[in-house]
Every structure is written in structure tokens, then in C-alpha cells.
Amino acid sequence: MSADPTESWKLTLPCTRAEAEAIDMGEGLEGFDPSPVIITSEEIEDDPLSWRLDAYFSGKPDATIVAAVRALAPSSAAVKAKAERVPDEDWITLSQAGIEPVHAARFYVHTSANKGDVPPGAHAFHIEASRAFGTGHHQTTTGCLLALDAMKVQGKRFRNILDLGTGTGLLAFAALHLWPRAYATASDIDAAAISITEENAEVNGIPLGAGPGALALAAAPGLEHPLLIGRAPYDLIVANILAGPLIGLAPTIAMALAEGGTLVLAGLLDWQAKSVTQAYRRQGLMPVSANAIGDWPTLTLRKRARYGAARVTRLGPGGANDAPGFGSW
Missing domain, CATH: 3.30.70 (Alpha-Beta Plaits)
Structure with a gap:
């Protein structure tokens, strides 16, 4: 430059x-x-x-x-x-100027240059376009917003949430809006994405911190960070990354997910869905639902109860756990 x-x-x-x-x-x-x-x-x-x-x-x-x-x-x-x-x-x-706002279920995502009229009953998030992925304008992020909203409509409750590969922080913000008393954590392999998430949190009034109703942040490959390991197991994990890392991280993500917990996966193309699903089936997760926007599916899976020898029995931040083997992204 x-x-x-x-x-x-x-x-x-x-x-x-x-x-x-x-x-x-x-x-x-x-x-x-x-x-x-x-x-x-x-x-x-x-x-x-x-x-x-x-x-x-x-x-x-x-x-x-x-x-x-x-x-x-x-x-x-x-x-x-x-x-x-x-x-x-x-x-x-x-x-x-050409980025149109996104209206996905109860969420409305816009930039400062093109806010438009927030639909009645929608919760607006101000997310600027940036070098971090996850502004809501890609089909994968929209698909995750729809999946989160659908679970809220179904009456699902979550107490400990991880947004893995957060990008701009949008999906973590949306999850906290739906379950405002939950512990929430967002991580990304790119430290710049964490800085951007901090900025977006301030703009959107999202509190940062370790307690319930606040968002804790970590820059790390996969779950290789004391914060991410210490706050496991999670009863909801959202991972909007790419098919290759999703498959490679399957054992790690499954280990970090509580028994009976829910996993939302995105960032894959329709022809990759079978391979991604099979990787998680091998870890004891069963498909629950799928939605697709164009060529980009969003998969929702649930971890079987009492699966595996190295069971995680503690839910939520604090204390020791029996969840070794967190891998790299």
C-alpha cells in the first residue's frame, strides 16, 4: 500500500x-x-x-x-x-451501497449505508461488510439464522452456546437474542475476526464477558484454547465454516457437545452434505433437519445420549471436565 x-x-x-x-x-x-x-x-x-x-x-x-x-x-x-x-x-x-438488508425470520441484518425499514417484530443487527465472513448476506449465514429461529419456535432452550468460526459475531449475537440467559462463546481462527466481533458487539449492544447473557471471545484453531475447553460441554454449537474443516473437526466438535446437545453446521455445498453428515454420524450424532438456500444447506444434528466412553457430565462454564482430545482446525 x-x-x-x-x-x-x-x-x-x-x-x-x-x-x-x-x-x-x-x-x-x-x-x-x-x-x-x-x-x-x-x-x-x-x-x-x-x-x-x-x-x-x-x-x-x-x-x-x-x-x-x-x-x-x-x-x-x-x-x-x-x-x-x-x-x-x-x-x-x-x-x-448495493448490499441489501437481509430479513431472515425474526432477524434483520443491515449495514449503515442501507438500513431500510426494519420489519415490524424483527430484531435488527448492524453488521458492516468487512474482511471477516458472516455478515448475513451469504446463504450459509442466513441458513443458520433460520435454523436458530426454528429451534426457538419449537421451544428449544439452551444454556451454553458456542459459535465456532464466528466471523463477525452475528450468529452468536442472534443466539444470545433468542436465549438471553445462556452462557455464550464465540471463537475464530483469525484474530482479526475476533477484533471485528468486539466492534460489532459494541455497535449492537452485546455485552462481553464470562457470565450468563454475555459473550466470551477467543482466537484459536478449532477448540485449542483454555477458554473453549474450560467452558465445554456446550448444549448448542453453531459452526459455519467449510466442509473440509467441518469433517476434520468432527471428533473435536462431538467431544465438546453435551449429550443430547444440538449442532448446526453450514458452509458446505449440497454435494458435500452427505460426507459431512457421515463424519458426524460416526461420532454419535443423528441428523434432525436440514434446510437449503440455493446450493448451500444448513444441517441440524443431535448428539445421542450416553454415547462414547469419555463422557462429558458437566454442563456449563467452570470446574473440571472429562473431555480430552480437542483437536486443531
Whole structure:
């Protein structure tokens, strides 16, 4: 980046729907600080080959980060494009102007640039687009919001909740809204996501802390953190990440889930659902329900009671437990 971070720059590239979905899942720009804001949009309705990538930079981007952004859209390799300086305006607001609010059951998610009218009876969350995944505008996050709402409608109660791979904190915020007396924990492998979650918590009036009704935060791979291990077992875990990590973490997540506990999984495509489900069946979890938005299913599973030799008998933060073997993400 240039020495003047007040300058705003933009790079626009064509891309495909598949590339846009991979970008929306937060892939490709790990390690850049500051990261550009990436916005993808559909150029021609229902045409999977006609999408667009807009990258907004704070300061003139150098060749390394431009190449990294171009690598997000391999289909544009033959296109000659370069970053251009944009007028001195609020470029974050401009970049978010096309992001429509999301209304998912009782939840309404919006940015500052496009709040719209909050539907009657809906609870609004203000989540800005950022380098962390989970703004509510991807189908996987929306699917999790719908799954959480459905469990509330069914009368489910949870006392100890983990949002694994929290991104922006949105799903943890939603769970706390539904079960305001629960202990809640949110974690992410990316420390930047935890910082973003802290900022979003303040904006949305979510208290941070270790007690009931507050949100505890940890940056960690998988559940490799004393806080995450110490607060296990959880009676609700939400993991909106990717199919590969979900499969690899199956033994760890199952160990951290209380007997009879509920698990919500997302971040996978429809053709990956069978493999993900089988990985958790092997750990003693049974499918309860599934919903899909487009090609992105959300799976809800429940852990069988009294499954496995190394049983976890304590529910909630504090005290010792018998849950060794937490692995890495």
C-alpha cells in the first residue's frame, strides 16, 4: 500500500458465480493488513458466468495485493485491468451501497449505508461488510439464522452456546437474542475476526464477558484454547465454516457437545452434505433437519445420549471436565 492511506483505490474484475461464492466464504486474502473490502455482484441475472468483483483499497495497492485479488478470479486472467484511484468520498459506504438488508425470520441484518425499514417484530443487527465472513448476506449465514429461529419456535432452550468460526459475531449475537440467559462463546481462527466481533458487539449492544447473557471471545484453531475447553460441554454449537474443516473437526466438535446437545453446521455445498453428515454420524450424532438456500444447506444434528466412553457430565462454564482430545482446525 502507499504511504497515504487516505487515498481510495478500486479494482474491478469479471468473475464467475463459483468464484464469487468462494470469495464470500472468506478465502484468498489471509495475511494482508489492511485487507481490501471485496464486493461481488451478479451482472446478468441467473448467468453463473456473469458476475463482478469490486475490490476497494485504503491507499494505493502494491503489485502483490493486486495479484492476490486477481487470483480470486482466475476466469479474468486474460482481462487487462488495473487499480484506479476513486474520488475522495466515503468509499466504504459506496462499496456497501448495493448490499441489501437481509430479513431472515425474526432477524434483520443491515449495514449503515442501507438500513431500510426494519420489519415490524424483527430484531435488527448492524453488521458492516468487512474482511471477516458472516455478515448475513451469504446463504450459509442466513441458513443458520433460520435454523436458530426454528429451534426457538419449537421451544428449544439452551444454556451454553458456542459459535465456532464466528466471523463477525452475528450468529452468536442472534443466539444470545433468542436465549438471553445462556452462557455464550464465540471463537475464530483469525484474530482479526475476533477484533471485528468486539466492534460489532459494541455497535449492537452485546455485552462481553464470562457470565450468563454475555459473550466470551477467543482466537484459536478449532477448540485449542483454555477458554473453549474450560467452558465445554456446550448444549448448542453453531459452526459455519467449510466442509473440509467441518469433517476434520468432527471428533473435536462431538467431544465438546453435551449429550443430547444440538449442532448446526453450514458452509458446505449440497454435494458435500452427505460426507459431512457421515463424519458426524460416526461420532454419535443423528441428523434432525436440514434446510437449503440455493446450493448451500444448513444441517441440524443431535448428539445421542450416553454415547462414547469419555463422557462429558458437566454442563456449563467452570470446574473440571472429562473431555480430552480437542483437536486443531
